[in-house]
Amino acid sequence: MRIVLASMRTAFLEAWTNRRSFWLQVTMMMANDLVWIAFWVLLFNKVGDVRGWDARRIVLLYAVLTTAAGLALGLLANSRRIGRMAVEGELDPVLTLPVRPLVYLLTKRVDTSLLGDLIFGPVLFFTLAGPTVERTAIYIAGSLASAAVLVAFLVLLGALTLLIGGKGEQSDLGFQAVLIFSSYPLDIFGGATKFMLYTAIPAAFVTGLPVRLVDEFHAGTFALLLGGAAFISLLAAMSFKLGLRRYSSGALWTRA
Amino acid sequence: MRITPYRSAFVTGARTASAEPIEFALRPLFLVVILMVYESLWGVVIEGAGGIVASYDYRAIIWYVVAAQAAVIGIIPRQIEEIGDDIGGGTIAVEMLRPVSVVLFRIAAGLGDALVRSGSAFVIGAAFVTVTVGPPPSATAVLLALPAMALAVIANMVSQYAFGGAAFWIEDAKGAWFLYQKLIFIVGGMLIPLEFFPGAFETLAHYLPFWTMAYVPGRLMAGHFEPWLIVIQLAWIAVLFPLATLIFRSGERRMQVVGG
Numbered sequence: 001m002r003i004v005l006a007s008m009r010t011a012f013l014e015a016w017t018n019r020r021s022f023w024l025q026v027t028m029m030m031a032n033d034l035v036w037i038a039f040w041v042l043l044f045n046k047v048g049d050v051r052g053w054d055a056r057r058i059v060l061l062y063a064v065l066t067t068a069a070g071l072a073l074g075l076l077a078n079s080r081r082i083g084r085m086a087v088e089g090e091l092d093p094v095l096t097l098p099v100r101p102l103v104y105l106l107t108k109r110v111d112t113s114l115l116g117d118l119i120f121g122p123v124l125f126f127t128l129a130g131p132t133v134e135r136t137a138i139y140i141a142g143s144l145a146s147a148a149v150l151v152a153f154l155v156l157l158g159a160l161t162l163l164i165g166g167k168g169e170q171s172d173l174g175f176q177a178v179l180i181f182s183s184y185p186l187d188i189f190g191g192a193t194k195f196m197l198y199t200a201i202p203a204a205f206v207t208g209l210p211v212r213l214v215d216e217f218h219a220g221t222f223a224l225l226l227g228g229a230a231f232i233s234l235l236a237a238m239s240f241k242l243g244l245r246r247y248s249s250g251a252l253w254t255r256a
Numbered sequence: 257m258r259i260t261p262y263r264s265a266f267v268t269g270a271r272t273a274s275a276e277p278i279e280f281a282l283r284p285l286f287l288v289v290i291l292m293v294y295e296s297l298w299g300v301v302i303e304g305a306g307g308i309v310a311s312y313d314y315r316a317i318i319w320y321v322v323a324a325q326a327a328v329i330g331i332i333p334r335q336i337e338e339i340g341d342d343i344g345g346g347t348i349a350v351e352m353l354r355p356v357s358v359v360l361f362r363i364a365a366g367l368g369d370a371l372v373r374s375g376s377a378f379v380i381g382a383a384f385v386t387v388t389v390g391p392p393p394s395a396t397a398v399l400l401a402l403p404a405m406a407l408a409v410i411a412n413m414v415s416q417y418a419f420g421g422a423a424f425w426i427e428d429a430k431g432a433w434f435l436y437q438k439l440i441f442i443v444g445g446m447l448i449p450l451e452f453f454p455g456a457f458e459t460l461a462h463y464l465p466f467w468t469m470a471y472v473p474g475r476l477m478a479g480h481f482e483p484w485l486i487v488i489q490l491a492w493i494a495v496l497f498p499l500a501t502l503i504f505r506s507g508e509r510r511m512q513v514v515g516g
Contacts, residue, residue, distance in 0.1 A: 028434045035438045039447045046452045047305050050297075173282050177289045184293055188300045193292060 003099050004107050008075070011110040022112050029116025033066055033124075036183065053185045056130070057211065063125035064139065064210045065182055068146035070118025072154070077111035079151045080175050082158025082240070083168025086247060095244075102155065102240050135214050141222075142210025145229040149205040152229070152236035153178055159236065162243025174201070182206040202232060261356045262364040269368025273376075283373060284380035287325055291384055294321045310451035316478040317449070318389045322381040323401055324446050324474035327408040330374025331416070335366070336433035339420030343507070352508055359417055359504035370409050378405065393479030400483060401476035407489040412440070412469040414493060417500035424507025439464070445471030449478075465492045 016022055040058045044050070072079055082105065085091055094101050094108075125131060125139055157171040178201050181189075186208030189197060197204040209225040212218075274280050295318055302314045312320065332338070339362075342348050351358045382392075392398050419436055441447050444466035450458050461467055468489040476485060 032434065032438065035441055038442060042442075042448055042452050042454075043301070045454065047301050047309055050304060051300050173285060173289075176286055180289055180293055184297060188296045190296070193296060 003097075004103055007104060008107045008110075011077075011108060015110045015112040015115070022115075025113040026116035026119060029113045030120045033062060033117065033120045037062055051185065051187045053187065056128070057185070057215070059124055060129045060214060061183075061185065061207050061211050063121050063129050064143050064146060064214070065121070065207050066117040066124065067121030067139075067143040068150055068206060068210075069179070070114055070116075070121055071143070071147035072150035074111050074114030074116075074118050076106040076151055077109040077114065078105050079154040079158075080171060081109075081168075082155060083161030083171040086158070086162050086243075087168055091244075091247065101244065102237065106151065106155075129214075134217070138214045138217055138222075139210075142213050142225065145225050146206045146210050148229040148233055149202050150178065152232040153202055155236040156232070156239055159239035159243040162247050163239070177201050178203050178206060182208075186212075198228075202228065205229060205232075258356075262360055265361050265364040266368040269365035269370075270372045271368075272365075273369040273372035280373075280376070283329065284377045287322075287329055287377045287381045288384050290325055291318070291321065291381055291388075294318065295385075295388060310449065311480075312449065312451070312478060313393075315389050316393050318385055319392050320449060320474035320478040322378065322385050323405055323477035324470040326374050326378035326381055327405045327473045328412065328440055328444075328446050328470050329377045330370040330372075330409055331366075331412050332370075333437055334433050335416050336420040336436055339417065340423035340432075343420075343423040348508070349511060352511070357501070357504075358508065359421075359501055363413055363417060363500070366413050367410060370413060371406060374405060374409050392477060394481060397476050397479045397481045400481065400486060401473050404476050404486055404489060405473040407486065407493065408469045408473045411465065411489055411493050411496060414496045414500045415465055415469070418496055418503055421500060421503035421507055424503070424510055439466050440469055443467065444469050445474060449474065465496060468492045 037058065041055055044055050044058075078085065085105070091101070091105075094104055097104065121143070125136075129135070129139075131139070154171060154175060157174040158168065160170055161168045181197055181201055181203035186194070186197065186204055194204075197208065205225060205228045209221055209228075213221055213225065298314060298317045298321075302309055302312070302317065307313060309317075342351075348358060351361070354361070392401075416436065419432055422432065443450075443461040443464055445461070446469075450461050450467060450471050453461060461471075472485045472489055476482065
């Protein structure tokens with residue numbers, strides 16, 4: 001644990017070293033988030049609400065999404081790079097260390113721009129999403145579960161590279177897909193697509209269920225969210241372990 | 257001016273686009289994911305509005321999305337940042353040793369790459385949408401939309417060089433890619449047609465060049481036969497292209513005098 005904390009501290013200090021760049025990247029990410037909210041405001045302005053979704057609920061959705069993305073992709077930035085790290089031989093030095101490789105890898109790097117999300121999400125929630133004590137508690141629990149699902153899904157995709165090879169492209173596509181689907185209200189999807197969002201691309205667990213819970217708490221839905229997060233986390237950890245057994249170094253000098 | 261080096265750059269760029277087959281195949285798949293989302297969203301929106309919103313019905317708006325997204329998706333998102341890096345890192349200084357125009361050569365290579373990427377994204381997106389939604393609303397308008405997509409890519413490319421050229425003078429200009437991308441997303445009409453904007457905002461968007469890079473091909477593909485939109489694209493290219501050339505020429509001169 002001490003090593004992990006030291007690793008996270010070093011990663012954060014590295015990002016913090018160039019203050020000007022740090023704040024520039026953070027600000028740009030926050031501007032990016034605002035653009036998406038502007039899109040929805042323009043849409044609602046023209047057509048009214050969409051299946052019960054209005055600007056207030058979209059703000060809540062983006063508060064959860066950006067908080068979870070900030071945690072999963074900002075603080076644990078390597079979650080989306082595991083496949084590529086394996087291909088580029090970056091796993092080799094980690095395997096020689098007396099630490100749990102997955103935990104160490106995840107905490108080794110911070111993505112500065114996505115820390116902007118980690119600031120933006122809570123600010124959005126506390127200013128515009130009607131924070132009460134109960135809603136805040138569910139928002140925090142929901143965002144943590146959402147972040148766990150995001151990280152686990154990305155680790156799972158990275159483990160696929162260890163198992164089946166390739167350059168980690170499926171991670172990029174999966175990452176984009178889960179973020180895109182999570183950026184839209186779950187209620188606009190139906191049939192096969194909705195089923196997919198509860199299974200193959202778990203966007204329902206990233207924003208759909210947490211947002212529903214903050215608006216209206218239901219013990220069964222909460223259990224589903226926690227159960228889903230626990231299941232995919234376990235699956236990701238096992239797949240990574242299995243993948244490591246098959247991993248036989250991505251040493252670059254062998255590819256001369 | 258000899259055309260051969262620029263033609264070679266264009267061809268090389270086009271080959272580069274398909275050099276990594278998996279990456280080449282995955283980019284259009286990314287568009288399919290976006291289309292799945294937009295089909296759901298617009299299906300709900302248009303149904304809720306009684307079948308038509310701001311002159312778009314369901315089929316029209318989905319074809320709008322295909323063309324607008326495909327036109328933008330072909331260009332590397334961080335191109336402005338790369339231009340800034342190449343200026344700051346000395347790559348441009350080395351390229352200045354060649355007996356060709358640096359900016360023209362780069363634009364030619366970039367266009368070869370981007371047109372192939374946009375074209376392949378459109379083919380995959382159009383095939384997907386034809387199956388899920390049906391054919392484009394107007395065959396005649398498609399004849400205008402296809403060249404409009406190519407012109408949108410050209411306008412976007414030359415505009416990025418005009419923006420990116422700022423790095424000759426401003427150290428941190430490479431961050432401008434982010435702002436630029438968002439301008440295309442919103443005022444360029446990539447996320448939502450300009451007709452959805454409140455009056456003054458829509459007027460403002462029409463004064464900027466970004467709508468020629470996403471909205472125009474989208475609007476035409478949605479079945480609106482409005483040839484003057486292509487004239488406006490050409491007019492903006494006629495402004496942006498010399499602007500990019502001028503900025504690079506001045507920047508190169510500054511580099512020769514002050515040093516890279």
